[in-house]
Amino acid sequence: MRLRNIRGSQERILENPYTIQTDGTNGEDYKGLWRERIFQNSNPIHIEIGMGKGQFITQLAKENPNINFLGIEKYSSVLVRALDKRDALETDNLIFLRMDAENLTSYFAPDEIDKIYLNFSDPWPKDRHAKRRLTSTNFLALYDKILKKDGYLQFKTDNRPLFDFSLEQLEEAGWTQDEVSFDLHKNGPAPNNIMTEYEEKFYQLGNPICRFVAHRDMDN
Numbered sequence: 445m446r447l448r449n450i451r452g453s454q455e456r457i458l459e460n461p462y463t464i465q466t467d468g469t470n471g472e473d474y475k476g477l478w479r480e481r482i483f484q485n486s487n488p489i490h491i492e493i494g495m496g497k498g499q500f501i502t503q504l505a506k507e508n509p510n511i512n513f514l515g516i517e518k519y520s521s522v523l524v525r526a527l528d529k530r531d532a533l534e535t536d537n538l539i540f541l542r543m544d545a546e547n548l549t550s551y552f553a554p555d556e557i558d559k560i561y562l563n564f565s566d567p568w569p570k571d572r573h574a575k576r577r578l579t580s581t582n583f584l585a586l587y588d589k590i591l592k593k594d595g596y597l598q599f600k601t602d603n604r605p606l607f608d609f610s611l612e613q614l615e616e617a618g619w620t621q622d623e624v625s626f627d628l629h630k631n632g633p634a635p636n637n638i639m640t641e642y643e644e645k646f647y648q649l650g651n652p653i654c655r656f657v658a659h660r661d662m663d664n
């Protein structure tokens with residue numbers, strides 16, 4: 445994603461009641477406390493990592509008021525573009541986090557998360573950067589720590605090499621694939637699917653969209 449520095453992004457994030465600016469050191473204020481302290485209910489928590497401009501998670505939150513959603517984005521200048529969508533939402537079940545996914549285990553306790561969404565994650569095409577891909581075994585190990593034992597990971601991309609790599613990494617890390625599609629919208633827009641900003645763009649271009657849903661083996 446091309447990044448433009450948007451003036452005042454940090455300030456807008458800090459003053460918005462539905463956003464949290466993490467700095468890598470304030471994890472103890474949140475870890476294990478999301479339901480009790482932040483959402484103040486016992487509903488499941490679903491997170492999207494790398495939410496970009498937030499279309500997907502905002503629509504999910506609107507359609508599922510009994511689930512708590514956290515949209516995680518590394519850059520303030522991107523997250524700020526999701527704020528207007530958040531402002532138009534009339535429910536309390538969506539919070540945005542300015543955070544690098546590398547810090548997930550500082551902010552979430554074991555078993556705290558019910559589902560993780562990754563949408564059109566950066567491909568990092570060079571081999572030497574493979575560990576930075578959000579579906580690498582490095583990141584799967586972090587998801588393993590925060591996801592409930594019966595929790596799910598869902599990934600969508602139009603990047604076939606990244607998708608193939610991700611399926612291999614799942615296998616290496618001992619995850620089970622529940623659903624794999626190499627052309628999700630083959631017969632027109634798939635039912636029960638919310639398109640992300642990137643998905644809309646690539647769908648219009650005719651690129652096949654891949655999706656998997658996976659979970660860990662209970663015995664692992």
Ligand code: SAM
Pocket residue numbers: 445493494495496497516517518519522543544545546562563564565566640641642643
């Ligand atoms: N999910 C959106 C969509 O499908 O339209 C945006 C896709 S964009 C290609 C990838 C997004 O992931 C960018 O906004 C980027 O800043 C964010 N991102 C990349 N690495 C990240 C990380 N380590 N932690 C959090 N967000 C990250």
